[in-house]
Amino acid sequence: MIRIKRVHVLAAAVVAALCVPAAGIGSGKGLPTKIGKGEGALNVIEWAAYTDPSFAKRFEQQTGCIIHRKDAGSSNEMVALMRSGGGGGGGQYDLVSASGDASLRLIYGGDVQPINIKLIPSWKQFLPIFKSPAHNTVDGVHYGVSVQWGPNTLIYNTKAVKPAPTSWSAIYSKKYKGKITVPNNPIQIADAALYLEKTQPKLGIRDPYELTKPQLDAATKLLEQQKPLLKRYWNSATDEIADFKNGDVVIGAGWPYQTLQLKAAKAPVEETIPKEGATGWADTWMLAKRAPHPNCAYKWMAYVTTPQVEAKQALVFGETPVNPKACPYMNKIQKGSCAAYHLNQPLSYYNTIHFWKTPVAQCGWQKANDCMDYNAWQQAWTQVTG
Amino acid sequence: MAVDVPALAGPPGRRARLRFSALLWRRPWLKALGLLSPPLAAFLLVYIGALVVLFVSSFWTVDSFTGKLVHHWTLSNFRQIFDTSQPYLRIAGRTIGIAAAVTATDALLAFPLGYFMARLARPRVRGLLFVMILLPLWSSYLVRIYAWRTILAHDGAINWALNGLGLPDQNIDYTNWAMWIVFSYVWLPFMVLPVYAALERIPDSYLEASADMGARGARTLRAIVIPLALPGIVAGSIFTFSLTLGDYITPLLVGGPSSSFIGNVVYDFIGINANVPFAAAFAVVPVLVMGIYLLIARRLGAFEAL
Numbered sequence: 262m263i264r265i266k267r268v269h270v271l272a273a274a275v276v277a278a279l280c281v282p283a284a285g286i287g288s289g290k291g292l293p294t295k296i297g298k299g300e301g302a303l304n305v306i307e308w309a310a311y312t313d314p315s316f317a318k319r320f321e322q323q324t325g326c327i328i329h330r331k332d333a334g335s336s337n338e339m340v341a342l343m344r345s346g347g348g349g350g351g352g353q354y355d356l357v358s359a360s361g362d363a364s365l366r367l368i369y370g371g372d373v374q375p376i377n378i379k380l381i382p383s384w385k386q387f388l389p390i391f392k393s394p395a396h397n398t399v400d401g402v403h404y405g406v407s408v409q410w411g412p413n414t415l416i417y418n419t420k421a422v423k424p425a426p427t428s429w430s431a432i433y434s435k436k437y438k439g440k441i442t443v444p445n446n447p448i449q450i451a452d453a454a455l456y457l458e459k460t461q462p463k464l465g466i467r468d469p470y471e472l473t474k475p476q477l478d479a480a481t482k483l484l485e486q487q488k489p490l491l492k493r494y495w496n497s498a499t500d501e502i503a504d505f506k507n508g509d510v511v512i513g514a515g516w517p518y519q520t521l522q523l524k525a526a527k528a529p530v531e532e533t534i535p536k537e538g539a540t541g542w543a544d545t546w547m548l549a550k551r552a553p554h555p556n557c558a559y560k561w562m563a564y565v566t567t568p569q570v571e572a573k574q575a576l577v578f579g580e581t582p583v584n585p586k587a588c589p590y591m592n593k594i595q596k597g598s599c600a601a602y603h604l605n606q607p608l609s610y611y612n613t614i615h616f617w618k619t620p621v622a623q624c625g626w627q628k629a630n631d632c633m634d635y636n637a638w639q640q641a642w643t644q645v646t647g
Numbered sequence: 648m649a650v651d652v653p654a655l656a657g658p659p660g661r662r663a664r665l666r667f668s669a670l671l672w673r674r675p676w677l678k679a680l681g682l683l684s685p686p687l688a689a690f691l692l693v694y695i696g697a698l699v700v701l702f703v704s705s706f707w708t709v710d711s712f713t714g715k716l717v718h719h720w721t722l723s724n725f726r727q728i729f730d731t732s733q734p735y736l737r738i739a740g741r742t743i744g745i746a747a748a749v750t751a752t753d754a755l756l757a758f759p760l761g762y763f764m765a766r767l768a769r770p771r772v773r774g775l776l777f778v779m780i781l782l783p784l785w786s787s788y789l790v791r792i793y794a795w796r797t798i799l800a801h802d803g804a805i806n807w808a809l810n811g812l813g814l815p816d817q818n819i820d821y822t823n824w825a826m827w828i829v830f831s832y833v834w835l836p837f838m839v840l841p842v843y844a845a846l847e848r849i850p851d852s853y854l855e856a857s858a859d860m861g862a863r864g865a866r867t868l869r870a871i872v873i874p875l876a877l878p879g880i881v882a883g884s885i886f887t888f889s890l891t892l893g894d895y896i897t898p899l900l901v902g903g904p905s906s907s908f909i910g911n912v913v914y915d916f917i918g919i920n921a922n923v924p925f926a927a928a929f930a931v932v933p934v935l936v937m938g939i940y941l942l943i944a945r946r947l948g949a950f951e952a953l
Contacts (some may be wrong), residue, residue: 503800
């Protein structure tokens with residue numbers, strides 16, 4: 262094993278050495294100070310449509326960086342892909358569009374490298390909460406650039422669910438037994454923790470992603486009680502859409518994407534952010550440690566965060582830009598879409614959303630080391646769903 | 648190589664080739680070794696080697712912070728699997744139970760079908776039945792599962808038919824019942840073919856002899872047909888059992904809230920902190936189950952019927 266590692270270190274060193282002149286590293290901190298000439302290719306691990314040709318084609322024409330895509334189906338798959346071939350993207354991948362439940366795993370696993378955020382001009386326009394969020398910035402070091410986000414909302418059938426729900430208690434109570442659906446994802450534990458934070462203050466939950474053992478046990482217990490009430494755990498957005506459409510489920514946790522698709526299909530659904538607040542995902546383009554085409558990667562990060570492209574991507578995928586300057590462009594493509602995706606909301610709205618971050622042992626809020634890490638969350642989730 | 652070879656004519660290259668072929672002729676085992684060793688080496692290295700690596704890594708752990716492997720021998724992964732307060736035994740039990748149920752169902756369905764095809768059907772009907780059994784295999788496995796989803800759905804074909812007859816709705820979509828039905832359907836062809844082959848091999852004279860000695864249909868079936876068809880059924884069951892045991896897509900697509908299979912847990916754990924050791928430990932379970940199953944199957948003569 263040691264020999265293999267040495268080979269990998271050597272390969273990484275060679276790659277790094279090749280990158281140095283191209284990327285123009287000159288500053289004391291070892292970060293590039295300007296973006297060099299493109300290498301002609303860009304290999305990404307992405308959520309499907311994150312480099313959709315409708316906006317990526319122009320990038321390819323402008324920069325000559327031809328995009329090669331590897332679509333991942335889940336955060337776990339993204340992490341696994343980044344770790345294949347010796348980690349750091351295997352010397353093959355340049356960028357990964359990691360969600361908040363994967364990004365810290367990649368940072369602590371040493372699979373991604375710091376970036377010089379000043380090389381991404383649109384970053385200054387971002388909503389303040391997306392400039393240096395905890396899921397992609399550690400000790401002031403940026404490991405990528407935020408790109409899009411969305412809340413995890415409570416979706417319900419307006420004909421079957423009356424009165425309109427205002428609390429997450431709707432998916433934990435017997436009233437809609439057998440007609441409820443929630444995502445099949447360990448990070449769903451945070452939704453339960455957020456609900457407990459508000460309804461059982463005795464547990465002392467301060468952050469739904471930083472749970473001590475008793476807090477995680479309490480969330481697990483709540484989810485175990487919820488399980489007999491569920492129709493199923495949904496695995497993909499299209500699953501949930503189909504179940505709402507045919508009436509298999511009438512209430513559940515989902516994304517604005519599902520709501521918009523269902524409304525477009527004339528299904529009687531609405532979504533809400535209940536009074537307890539909601540969790541949300543925020544995605545980051547992160548630079549692989551052994552990226553073979555760092556200049557193209559920087560060019561992409563700069564391109565994809567410009568207002569026009571942010572607007573296009575938001576509407577292709579059904580999510581919200583991190584750059585508020587995208588608002589008029591969204592409305593130009595689709596009337597009223599800026600408001601429909603909550604981009605025009607005040608800061609108080611954003612404060613109700615607790616963005617996904619990978620659970621790690623270090624609890625920021627109590628300066629201790631006894632929080633349950635993602636491995637424990639996965640085991641708890643298997644305990645609930647298995 | 649010290650064997651004395653009569654002097655051969657021709658250039659040295661040709662002579663060496665002839666000497667080599669003479670050697671192979673005199674030592675047949677050398678020839679067999681030469682022919683078999685490349686595929687055998689590949690098999691040993693790739694397949695057995697991978698299994699060994701799997702088995703070895705199941706005794707390691709993962710550093711949960713960095714996600715790196717810790718090469719420290721421990722039984723903790725296995726202890727966790729066999730801990731009854733953990734869900735893993737339950738998941739293994741569900742996987743094995745459904746695999747067994749699917750196998751029994753397919754055997755029950757395939758036997759009359761195979762019997763009809765092998766002994767009663769005319770060649771034209773037999774050909775038609777073969778096509779109908781094999782036709783689903785031409786479409787993707789995923790397409791067939793999704794088709795079942797639309798059949799079982801709340802507003803699907805079954806409920807439509809039930810309502811038409813004035814009966815109440817069935818509610819089996821996204822349950823273990825749905826998994827059982829879909830698995831039984833998907834793997835049925837793999838049972839029908841060996842059962843058919845076994846039944847076709849029974850000589851007519853045996854059945855005639857049985858009838859001559861006064862045995863009725865049921866007795867002949869019990870004493871002659873079933874014992875002779877058993878190796879075929881067991882051979883088919885190896886397919887249906889192992890295919891169900893290793894599946895993880897059907898549970899994702901048609902399973903309900905408690906539907907995880909061993910494969911789902913393995914898949915989930917490999918992505919998380921790259922916890923390969925735990926996944927490997929759990930993956931050893933179906934390997935052991937299949938090993939025991941194959942030993943029993945060999946006892947029952949399944950390998951002669953393949």
